[in-house]
Every structure is written in structure tokens, then in C-alpha cells.
Amino acid sequence: MSDALPDGVRRLSIDGRERLATRGAPVYGEPQTDEGWRAWDPGRSKLGAMLELGMDLGLDGGERVLYLGAASGTTVSHVADFAGPTYAVEFAPRPARDLVGVAEDRDNLFPLLKDAREPETYAHVVESDLDCLIQDVATRGQSTVAVRNRQFLAPDGRLLAAIKARSEDVLVDPSEVFGDVLDELREGYRILETERLDRFHDDHLAVVAEPK
Structure with a gap:
């Protein structure tokens, strides 16, 4: 576990309590400081929850990032606030339209309307x-x-994954699902750290890994 935060991420008092924050244009109605820092809500962001729990994500700031499952841009907007080039893959057209709007305020955020299960369709871009x-x-x-x-x-790159048990099987105990997913991940990765995210997100497991 680590309390270190990437450059561009701070813990600040916002609305009377300490919160994670990045500096950038607001996206989802999050509270801000007068200096433009905006609260990063771990209840709406699995990556924010991983940082809030003190996981060692290996992020220093300025990283080149591929984000899979960007949705309407809640989390990836925070990532783009402190990272370098950030490629954001989203499959569903409706949230992808919102994502394009988020990218208008971030020159380093590149939305891709693609299916993360088919990386060959965006390999020429990323x-x-x-x-x-x-x-x-x-x-x-x-x-x-x-x-x-x-x-x-x-x-020497990192995989930071939020595994959703209910997306795999709604009938099997999440712990069993997580065990199976980790076994499959080991085909291509070395697992460095795992942490249940139930404090913020039910039936989710955070995984930090590196490629073999």
C-alpha cells in the first residue's frame, strides 16, 4: 500500500472535507476550488477508489494511457488531467458522444468509438x-x-483493472469469480496487488499487474 499520489493529483479540503482532486474543466457536477481543482469522487470512479484505498498504482503523472471502458468520461477526465496522451475506448454510442464533449476541454484526450474486445480495430491509432x-x-x-x-x-507498463464480478456471472460468489479471472489474467500478466473495492463499489476487485 502507498499514500503516494501522481503529480497532478492532490488531497484538498473541498466542501469541508478532504478529497482527492485533479485540476481541469468540470465534467459531472463535481465540486471545485477557486483555483480549478475538482473533487474526484471514489464512489463514481473505480480508479479513484483505488487511489483512496492507498493502492500502489505506479503512477507518477504524465503517463501515456490506454483507457478501456471510458463511458461518458467521468474517470478518464481525471486521468487526462494528470496524464499524457490518453486514448479512451468506449463501445456504446450514447456515452461516447458525451466523451467527445469531455475531450473538447482536454487536448491530450482521444476518444475512440471502438470495442475493447477487438484491439485490432484501433491498433493503427493507439x-x-x-x-x-x-x-x-x-x-x-x-x-x-x-x-x-x-x-x-x-x-514495464502497468495494468490497472476493476473487475466486475456480476459482469462475469450473477449466480456465482464474487470471490470465486475473482479467483477465476485472476487465474486467466496470469496467462499474460504478473499480479502485483489486489484489493476489494466494496467500500465504494459492490462486488468489484481492483487489480494491479504488469505484463509478462
Whole structure:
């Protein structure tokens, strides 16, 4: 566990309590400071929850990032506030339209209306040897998605994944689901750290890993 935060992420008093914050244009009605720092709500962001829980994500700031499952841009907007080039993959057209709007205020955020299960469809756009792959997809076969997209990571890059048990199987105990997903992830990754996110997100497991 680590209390270190990436450059560009702070803990600030906002609305009378200490919150994670990044500096950028607001996206989802989050409270802000007069200096433009906006609260990062861990209840609406799995990556924010991972930082709030003190996981060692290996982020320093300025990383080149591929974000899978960007949705309407809640979390990836915070990532783009402190990262370098950030490629944001979203499959559903409606949230992807919102994501495009978020990117209008962030020159380093590149929305891609693509399916994360088919990395060959965006391999010609996304850089190779990226520093970080962040995954938050609501689909069965989350480990397969991570392994297929490993091709974009540098040898010393990191996978930061939020695994949704109910996306894999609604009838099986989440702990059993997580065990199976981790076994499958080990086909392409070394697992560095895991943490249940139930304090903020029910039936989710955070995974930090590096490519083999």
C-alpha cells in the first residue's frame, strides 16, 4: 500500500472535507476550488477508489494511457488531467458522444468509438509501449480483454483493472469469480496487488499487474 499520489493529483479540503482532486474543466457536477481543482469522487470512479484505498498504482503523472471502458468520461477526465496522451475506448454510442464533449476541454484526450474486445480495430491509432492500461469494462471475459490489449503496454507498463464480478456471472460468489479471472489474467500478466473495492463499489476487485 502507498499514500503516494501522481503529480497532478492532490488531497484538498473541498466542501469541508478532504478529497482527492485533479485540476481541469468540470465534467459531472463535481465540486471545485477557486483555483480549478475538482473533487474526484471514489464512489463514481473505480480508479479513484483505488487511489483512496492507498493502492500502489505506479503512477507518477504524465503517463501515456490506454483507457478501456471510458463511458461518458467521468474517470478518464481525471486521468487526462494528470496524464499524457490518453486514448479512451468506449463501445456504446450514447456515452461516447458525451466523451467527445469531455475531450473538447482536454487536448491530450482521444476518444475512440471502438470495442475493447477487438484491439485490432484501433491498433493503427493507439501508440505502442504505453505506460498504463486502465480497464473498467462491463462485459464477460474481462481477463480476455486485458490479455488482448497487453500488446499496447511497454514491458514495464502497468495494468490497472476493476473487475466486475456480476459482469462475469450473477449466480456465482464474487470471490470465486475473482479467483477465476485472476487465474486467466496470469496467462499474460504478473499480479502485483489486489484489493476489494466494496467500500465504494459492490462486488468489484481492483487489480494491479504488469505484463509478462
